Amino acid sequence: MSGFSEYTNERATYHPKFDSEEGDIILRSSEGTLYRVPSFVLRTTCGFFGSMPSLTSRSSSGSKSDTSLIPTEHPDDILSIFLLLISGLEIPIWSSFDDVCSLLQLCKSWEAPGPISIIRSSITSPFFLSDPLRLYATATHFGWEEEAKIASTHTLKLNLHDEHWEKTLSSLGVGSLLRLLRLHRSRRDKMKEMLDDITLFNAGNSGNPTTGEVPSCMSCGMTIDHHEWREFKSKVFWEMDRCAAADVIGSVEMEDWPETVACWAAKCKNEVCGRFYYDKVVTVKKLKECIARLPKTV
Template sequence: MMETESIPDTALVKALNYGGTFHQSFSSLDADVVLGAKDQTLFRIHSWTLKTTSGWFRSLFSMPQQNPLPNHPEVINLDEDSHTLESLLLMICGLPINPLTSYDEADAMLFAAEKYDMPGPMSLIRVLIMTPPFLDQPLRLYAAATRCGWEEEARHASAQSLALNIYAQEYQPVLRKLHTGAVLDLMNLHRNRREGIRQRLNEQPFVTGSMTASCPRCRWKIDHHTWRELKYRVVMEMDVRPLGDTVVDVGLTEWPEAIACWDARCPNTECTCVLYDKVETLRLIRDCIDGLPKTT
């Protein structure tokens, strides 16, 4: 009697026939579609699932199809890597999803979900990027939100961006990815806060250029140079950190310009009254900053 060769495992045969390796979570022979990632990982999935969760696949399957061999459907090769494709398929299949750990990963999934018209994964990613560790990167959040039309998330990100100097070199790569309108909105928000505080500090009840430079008590001639220097420092600080927290929490008490301003006195030796009310001025500046626009 002749010896028979052992029959290889069915899944292995299928993988060899397809020229790739099946993902362990998507290898059921009951599925009638095979998707191929760019790193040659294969995913078996039911066409019904794809048609009901993806506008792109719904359109694809509405076109005339060639009749595949039994249990051997044609591979649909996609541009995504296996991790991105796995994450999307887990979402549309209602399986436990992979945690998002970086914006690079989130962006890859968003681009794929947009391309394949998958609203389910888009909505899940929208929720996930509003949780740590994503909230400490407001410009990446703003980029994703403005691209996808998520207005609430975009406003939140723009408010968080006020703690950043968006003109710094480190943020230029992110800003270059934004569409023109989104960049202009963000730059206008930062500029309007700086110009808003500049304009407000030049109005009453603050010392203005039109006010007579004389001591309020003895009418001795005085120079408001300490106040002008403090105003300039406030405006410059708002330019690099429009949030204004460093102005009210630290600057107005610790800056050399602030100390000099609060120490300023009438030069008349018979008067020497304090020229500026520190407590009231701090309150007014804090109120001015609180009244500035906070979101795009």
């Protein structure tokens, strides 16, 4: 790697930010662009280069008589940002999550903790949270627990049963995958448990089949079978299974469900009584209170 005359002809292209004669190492991207970088910068920021014998001996001798060329397998859009980061220069706005993941892999392979810490500090910005499952996968891969928790909360709006997420889910470690699935499932199951709780929803859960107690109208005593409430609970359960965030529960959209319409319209069959079984305002309030009590992170 001692000579580079074949790369100094008129066909050679240097990155405008990395073409100073102060650089004694030339990195070449997979697209052929050349980057002059001081060996000191590479040694002090990257464990990979710090242990490279040719760079260590260069440091010891203090010689700059030769410039070494090191080919890499990384494209310009990834290599350039990496070098900007380790050089303390301004970087462009992220263009895609794929680029960030590729950059993180480069940082990992070259043992560069500095750039990784910089990326981590911005990883929960709106740009990354727009793809929360990918963010969760990235955070768990690098062991970033707080970022993983934040990402897991934002995944609640996703239907993980949709095949669209299959590729990202398959990239997760078994432990991380189980934690995420457990979060989504526990919200659904906990909600069902509360919907069945007679102390929370007495109007719909009155009666006790075990003791033979039959639910009846609180005004006239006429028997009730609560089928409208059971169908409504079933709808809420499946909605929670589809979207653990439960954004629809208690919303205007929920009011359009046939099950909701039937539930609010249910009333005593005794024409003299005609009491409505389920108070809409009270029930919606309790539903929202239940959702607020559900677990939010892995």
